[in-house]
Amino acid sequence: MTKKTVKLPANYMPSDDEEFMNPLQQEYFRQKLLAWKADIVAETRNTVEYLKGENVSHPDPADTAAANADRQLELRTKDRLRKLVNKIDKALRRIENGTYGYCEETGDPIRLKRLDARPIATLSIEAQEMHERGERLQAG
Structure with a gap:
């Protein structure tokens, strides 16, 4: 079964005056989630490029330690973003199966x-x- 595409009116905002999770609201949240996911994927890609280009070996042990700490922070951030993308994907599936919201x-x-x-x-x-x-x- 193929879903009918819903076109959002310009500047549409969900309102309590309309039926809860009607097709417009579902599409609004679907687009919001997809845009958020795209931002995270782009940010993650930038992090990976940064980490690839980063030389962790420095002559000064303090510089090496600082670079390693920065690297660990970047990796933790990347892991949090990966978990967030997973939650976004679950929300998108809830929209598809009608349980979102x-x-x-x-x-x-x-x-x-x-x-x-x-x-x-x-x-x-x-x-x-x-x-x-x-x-x-x-x-x-």
């Missing part, structure tokens, strides 16, 4: 403002806060 714990719609700020959100603010309270209780 709904809290994984309660099934309730996630507020549009939250999705706009954090398009990979899988929990409503309320469920997220309960989750964080539970984590703090376990840690404490």
Whole structure:
């Protein structure tokens, strides 16, 4: 089954006045996620090129240590970005299967403002806060 392509009106913003996760909202978030992913992929490519060109061997041991620390930071950042791309891909799959925008714990719609700020959100603010309270209780 092929999906019908939805064209977003210029300057479209999802609104609480329309049906939740209608085709326009789905397309809006799909495009937002794809643009975010493209930015991350480009940033990662730049990091890889930087690391390839970086000479870690310096005559001064302090310079070598600093370069190694920078390299480790770049690698950690790259790993975080890889995990973020994975979350973006999962969000895109949720759009495809019709579960995007709904809290994984309660099934309730996630507020549009939250999705706009954090398009990979899988929990409503309320469920997220309960989750964080539970984590703090376990840690404490």
